[in-house]
Amino acid sequence: MIDIKLLREDIGFCENxxxxxxxxxxxxxxxxxxxxxxxxxxxxxxxxxEKNKLSKDFGLLKKExxxxxxxxxxxxxxxxxxxxxxxELSNIQFKLSNMLMEIPNLVSDDTPDGKDEFANKVxxxxxxxxxxxxxxxxxxxxxxSLELGNKLSGSRFSVLSGSIAKLHRTISAFxxxxxxxxxxxxFYVPYIVNYDALEGTGQLPKxxxxxxxLENDQYLIPTAEVPLTNLHREKIISSDELPxxxxxHTPCFRSEAGSYGRDTxxxxxxxxxxxxxIVQIVEPAKSDQALEDILNHAxxxxxxxxxxxxxxxxxxxxxxxxxxxxxxxxxxMPNQEKYREISSCSNFLDFQARRSKIRSxxxxxxxxxxxxxxxxxxxxxxxxxxxxxxxxEKSNKILIPECLxxxxxxxxxxx
RNA sequence: GGAGAGAUGGCAGAGUGGUCGAAUGCGCUGCCUUGGAAAGGCAGUAUACGGGCAACCGUAUCCGGGGUUCGAAUCCCCGUCUCUCCGCCA
Numbered sequence: 359m360i361d362i363k364l365l366r367e368d369i370g371f372c373e374n375x376x377x378x379x380x381x382x383x384x385x386x387x388x389x390x391x392x393x394x395x396x397x398x399x400x401x402x403x404x405x406x407x408e409k410n411k412l413s414k415d416f417g418l419l420k421k422e423x424x425x426x427x428x429x430x431x432x433x434x435x436x437x438x439x440x441x442x443x444x445x446e447l448s449n450i451q452f453k454l455s456n457m458l459m460e461i462p463n464l465v466s467d468d469t470p471d472g473k474d475e476f477a478n479k480v481x482x483x484x485x486x487x488x489x490x491x492x493x494x495x496x497x498x499x500x501x502x503s504l505e506l507g508n509k510l511s512g513s514r515f516s517v518l519s520g521s522i523a524k525l526h527r528t529i530s531a532f533x534x535x536x537x538x539x540x541x542x543x544x545f546y547v548p549y550i551v552n553y554d555a556l557e558g559t560g561q562l563p564k565x566x567x568x569x570x571x572l573e574n575d576q577y578l579i580p581t582a583e584v585p586l587t588n589l590h591r592e593k594i595i596s597s598d599e600l601p602x603x604x605x606x607h608t609p610c611f612r613s614e615a616g617s618y619g620r621d622t623x624x625x626x627x628x629x630x631x632x633x634x635x636i637v638q639i640v641e642p643a644k645s646d647q648a649l650e651d652i653l654n655h656a657x658x659x660x661x662x663x664x665x666x667x668x669x670x671x672x673x674x675x676x677x678x679x680x681x682x683x684x685x686x687x688x689x690x691m692p693n694q695e696k697y698r699e700i701s702s703c704s705n706f707l708d709f710q711a712r713r714s715k716i717r718s719x720x721x722x723x724x725x726x727x728x729x730x731x732x733x734x735x736x737x738x739x740x741x742x743x744x745x746x747x748x749x750x751e752k753s754n755k756i757l758i759p760e761c762l763x764x765x766x767x768x769x770x771x772x773x
Numbered sequence: 774g775g776a777g778a779g780a781u782g783g784c785a786g787a788g789u790g791g792u793c794g795a796a797u798g799c800g801c802u803g804c805c806u807u808g809g810a811a812a813g814g815c816a817g818u819a820u821a822c823g824g825g826c827a828a829c830c831g832u833a834u835c836c837g838g839g840g841u842u843c844g845a846a847u848c849c850c851c852g853u854c855u856c857u858c859c860g861c862c863a
Binding site: 396399400402403404406407409410412413414415416417418419420421426429430432433434437594724 | 783791792820822823824831832833843844
């Protein structure tokens with residue numbers, strides 16, 4: 359969440375900044391609520407102080423065997439007042455924290471203006487596509503079945519088999535190894551997390567409908583960002599442990615509510631997909647550089663896979679709730695004749711750290727650290743990109759990218 | 774799933790109704806001592822919020838929530854988690 363002190367000191371700045379992403383900050387409600395909070399809090403604490411003092415006196419009188427009747431009445435009176443004021447205070451604080459939890463992160467100065475993905479800014483194009491147009495991955499191989507996915511679960515699920523299932527596994531293995539080589543520590547994490555974890559990274563309370571909810575306030579993870587970042591929740595991290603670099607390969611579960619009819623053809627948008635995620639926790643001064651590092655790492659994978667891609671910077675309106683600045687990597691998808699997102703690399707500044715209390719301490723003051731993450735990469739979309747970009751029409755083969763050959767154990771898949 | 778034990782500061786651990794934000798030890802920081810270091814001595818060392826220019830003051834927090842009481846780390850109820858034993862199991 360945003361620093362409440364910043365809201366108090368310069369709410370105009372926050373209002374204008376958030377406007378860029380299309381968020382309308384309710385300044386009046388915030389200011390009214392906060393000043394009411396201050397007033398009621400002061401009153402509550404004064405009454406508590408009075409009560410504490412009188413209770414001590416009461417004890418003394420009792421010890422001396424003196425009458426406590428008069429005092430009893432006074433204390434009763436204060437307790438009555440207190441119970442009312444306390445109720446009021448907790449009510450206000452509840453509202454205030456709800457409001458705070460639903461305010462998105464500020465937007466970086468260099469984020470382009472715009473209200474949707476069409477305003478995203480292309481930073482660079484890495485290489486021209488070699489295959490401009492192809493059949494869809496569904497047509498190219500029979501080893502991807504949406505029908506079976508549907509049979510087992512419902513729409514937006516898939517079953518992979520044979521060489522394609524192996525290639526899928528191979529891709530994750532390659533990516534996780536690359537992350538480890540780049541200094542990220544591998545984790546195996548739960549795929550089910552609790553409310554606090556999701557609140558910590560910003561998915562809750564606002565985006566519950568995007569998640570698969572289980573019983574007991576537990577949810578399937580929408581990304582490994584959630585468990586990885588939350589490994590350090592409520593921790594004070596000493597500066598010699600920084601930067602913290604973590605990676606995990608997990609399935610991701612998304613309800614895709616509100617995306618009916620979009621990307622229904624193939625593996626592009628499923629309820630369950632695999633992803634290798636990288637997460638960094640860094641000192642505030644170093645997060646700009648860390649974002650570039652994460653982006654570079656994700657790009658290095660696409661380069662090694664020899665897939666055509668471009669780097670775009672998300673415009674303010676397309677930026678995720680928690681993000682301050684985001685680069686997307688978009689890979690060329692020949693069948694769609696479009697670049698499609700395959701990685702998203704974001705700097706959250708201290709937005710997540712403040713929610714999840716990830717701090718470091720120097721001298722006497724503690725500071726919230728900065729968190730960042732990036733996909734490196736989405737496995738299913740990489741699989742499609744390889745099938746469609748590396749398909750050789752003449753020989754009717756998928757030519758396995760050089761870097762995967764040793765993992766895959768072969769250099770081609772015959773269709 | 775059944776039975777029992779437990780959860781206290783960075784860590785270990787005392788505390789069973791009042792002056793307890795909490796003994797003691799370790800760790801950490803500063804100072805003294807020293808040619809320098811070790812050892813030793815002294816002092817300091819939780820977090821959040823509110824008030825104040827500041828010194829400082831107030832409030833809350835001993836797993837979470839509720840209750841009893843003038844007063845709760847301490848008593849009662851509910852929940853969560855951990856450990857031990859039994860059962861089951863990859």
